[in-house]
Amino acid sequence: MRSELTIYLLEDNSDDVYLFKQLLENDKAINYSTLETDSLAGLNKLISAIVPDILVIDLNISESVGLETLIEVRKFSLDIPIIVLTGNDDEIGIQAIQLGAQDYLIKSEINASTLKRAIQFARERLILYSALGQLATRDKLTMLHNRAAFDEKLEAIESDFLRYEINYSILLLDINNFKPINDTYGHLVGDKILQHLAHRLQMFNRANDFVGRFGGDEFILIVPKVDNDEKLQSLILNKKKVLNGQYAVQSISGQILNIPISVAIGGAIRGVNAFSPKELISIADLNMYKDKEINAQLENNNKFTD
Numbered sequence: 001m002r003s004e005l006t007i008y009l010l011e012d013n014s015d016d017v018y019l020f021k022q023l024l025e026n027d028k029a030i031n032y033s034t035l036e037t038d039s040l041a042g043l044n045k046l047i048s049a050i051v052p053d054i055l056v057i058d059l060n061i062s063e064s065v066g067l068e069t070l071i072e073v074r075k076f077s078l079d080i081p082i083i084v085l086t087g088n089d090d091e092i093g094i095q096a097i098q099l100g101a102q103d104y105l106i107k108s109e110i111n112a113s114t115l116k117r118a119i120q121f122a123r124e125r126l127i128l129y130s131a132l133g134q135l136a137t138r139d140k141l142t143m144l145h146n147r148a149a150f151d152e153k154l155e156a157i158e159s160d161f162l163r164y165e166i167n168y169s170i171l172l173l174d175i176n177n178f179k180p181i182n183d184t185y186g187h188l189v190g191d192k193i194l195q196h197l198a199h200r201l202q203m204f205n206r207a208n209d210f211v212g213r214f215g216g217d218e219f220i221l222i223v224p225k226v227d228n229d230e231k232l233q234s235l236i237l238n239k240k241k242v243l244n245g246q247y248a249v250q251s252i253s254g255q256i257l258n259i260p261i262s263v264a265i266g267g268a269i270r271g272v273n274a275f276s277p278k279e280l281i282s283i284a285d286l287n288m289y290k291d292k293e294i295n296a297q298l299e300n301n302n303k304f305t306d
């Protein structure tokens with residue numbers, strides 16, 4: 001027997017509604033039942049009657065444009081997974097996830113398989129996040145592994161190193177100038193930045209890497225098999241590429257803020273430049289602070305050249 005899945009679609013373009021429904025027709029495993037509406041009030045009314053399994057919303061409808069649409073929808077649909085449809089822009093999609101959507105799809109790239117996969121992924125993601133919140137080894141704010149989980153993982157990977165000589169590295173990351181963000185926008189905005197950064201770390205992470213929150217605005221990664229400095233430096237550069245940039249956050253008054261974030265990262269390799277787990281952490285920490293100094297210096301120079 002096919003399972004049932006109810007989708008509410010917020011879309012004011014009738015051609016797109018038609019296409020959307022076509023893509024979900026005649027699935028062997030799931031019977032998708034889609035109800036469409038072209039307004040926020042209409043969507044609110046549908047949800048008040050029956051809560052759907054998933055919401056798919058076009059960010060640009062006649063009464064509301066861009067991320068504002070998502071923010072309005074989130075006001076009356078907190079526990080429902082949301083997929084947003086965007087024009088041609090990954091950046092808006094990523095910002096939508098930061099503002100609480102579970103996934104996004106670029107309209108021109110939608111086909112039956114990407115759509116069905118996004119629906120499944122968005123549902124699983126919401127369930128997983130609720131479940132993770134219950135675990136003692138998770139940091140409650142970011143859902144990353146916490147310090148206790150880090151200690152356990154380090155012990156395990158160290159014992160592999162001693163037995164099989166498999167090198168591993170750790171990276172320590174710290175947000176540059178995080179305190180002024182808390183001071184300027186408030187702690188809640190600071191919390192959201194920490195959550196978004198954690199999310200980016202998770203998204204661009206290899207399956208075997210360990211990602212944890214070390215405390216405050218510090219994060220830690222354990223990366224197996226990175227065994228020379230060249231690999232380590234290239235890893236650090238890649239992490240900076242995905243972590244540095246604008247973070248979209250909703251302020252307490254509901255305004256969307258775009259806050260520039262950069263991180264300092266320090267790494268160390270067990271067996272190459274660190275000869276115990278303790279030394280590994282302290283060298284990574286030292287390198288992180290060196291990186292912070294370089295960042296501060298660069299910022300200073302930029303101020304003078306601006």
Ligand SMILES: Nc1nc2c(ncn2[C@@H]2O[C@H](COP(=O)(O)OP(=O)(O)OP(=O)(O)O)[C@@H](O)[C@H]2O)c(=O)[nH]1
Binds near residue numbers: 178191194
């Ligand atoms: N919002 C929020 N803030 C936190 C949390 N944990 C720690 N902080 C704040 O994070 C800030 C960390 O600041 P520091 O690491 O001292 O300094 P910084 O401003 O990042 O400056 P540099 O590290 O030198 O770049 C402090 O203001 C803490 O209050 C948290 O869970 N939520």
